[in-house]
Amino acid sequence: MIITLCLMAAITFMTRYLFLHKRLPFEIGPKGQKFLSFSAPAVLTAIWVPIVALPSGELHLSLTNPYIIGALTAIVVAYKTANIYATTLLGMIAFYCFL
Amino acid sequence: MLPLNLAVLPWGILCGSLAVQNGFTPIEAQLMSLLVFAGSAQLVAIELIAKNTPLLTLLITVFIISARHFLYGLSVRHKLVGHRLRVRLPVSFVLTDELxxxxxxxxxxQTQARLVYALSAGFSFYVFWNIWTLIGVVAGSLLPDLTNLGLDFAIAATFIALVIPSIKNKATLATVVTAGISATSFKVMGLELWLVLAALLSMSVGYWVDKGVQS
Incomplete structure (x- = not known):
């Protein structure tokens, strides 16, 4: 088990470190940099939308899905306040009210 | 950074409790969070290890889930590559979705203050991730099933809080909409690389919309 855990740790660390290594056989130009500037909204959204839309592995897009209610609430609060605390808290409250 | 420490609480508890309920000893469960420090990879790995999945399959799965970090490294490379190894190594270790x-x-x-801030934030996530895991290990040994409490919604809420205010132009909006639709579709279709594929597709859409807006 300990070896498995160390191998897993090596893989996650490698994926984080590789492109921060000093010498790489390529350079990223302004176009590449522009492309990469979209990575945060892209990855974070690609993580949260399936959590909400596929709560038990199947598509469930309706107001009977508490994840959808919670997410819609969070989106409105985030849009109005841009506040992480308010968004997370009110989203969670809406979610648990309908769970 | 405090709200993000709280936001990983549910996942940390889930990781700790699932691990002990799937036959990990408390020490193994804690070690996983201490060494691996990657929520989604850990959760999936726990299920695979519990099912006695072959090691190679497990490692490939962990690699696929972690592949998004390549994008993170590439994105912040120009900000960090001028630093010494003793800065880049710890930053890499804590380069999570949240950081x-x-x-x-x-x-x-790039400034001393911002570097200290980033490292403090990154390592505070690490410390809290491990505290939440410990609570999960204890709770998992005492309580039955914590998996049906909707703990994963906290991550969705946090990411909504991070993403929505960052939508300041059409290109980012197009990226976000594409990412949500494509990630959900690819996952339903059962594509192993759904996350990375959806990220690359939506980044391309953002790039092209941005180009179209400018020309």
Whole structure:
């Protein structure tokens, strides 16, 4: 088990470190940099939308899905306040009210 | 950074409790969070290990889930590559989704204060991740099943809080909409690389919309 855990740790660390290594056989130009500037909204959204839309592995897009209610609430609060605390808290409250 | 420490609480508890309920000893469960420090990879690995999945399959799966970090490394490379190895190594270790979401200031990592801030935030996530795991290990040994409490919604809420205010132009809006639809579709279709494929597709859409707006 300990070896498995160390191998897993090596893989996650490698994926984080590789492109921060000093010498790489390529350079990223302004176009590449522009492309990469979209990575945060892209990855974070690609993580949260399936959590909400596929709560038990199947598509469930309706107001009977508490994840959808919670997410819609969070989106409105985030849009109005841009506040992480308010968004997370009110989203969670809406979610648990309908769970 | 405090709300993000609280936001990983549910996942940390889930990781700790699932691990002990799937036959990990408490020490193994804690070690996983201490060494691996990657929520989604850990959760999936726990299920695979419990099912006695072959080691190679497990490692490939962990690699696929972690592949998004390549994008993070590439994105912040120009801000960090001038630093010494003793800075780049610890930053790499704590370069999680949450820290990456905090890396967008043009001067991030580049002044002394911003570097200290990033490392403090990154390692505070690490410390809290392990405290939450410990609570999960204890709770998992005492309580039956914590998996049906909707704990994963907290992550969705946090990421909504990080993403929505960052939508300031059509290109980012197009990226977000594409990412949500494509990730959900690819996952339903059962594509192993759904996350990375959806990210690359939506980044391309953002790039092209941006180009179209400018020309």
């Amino acid at each position: 990456f979401a905090f890396s967008h200031h043009p001067k991030a990592y």
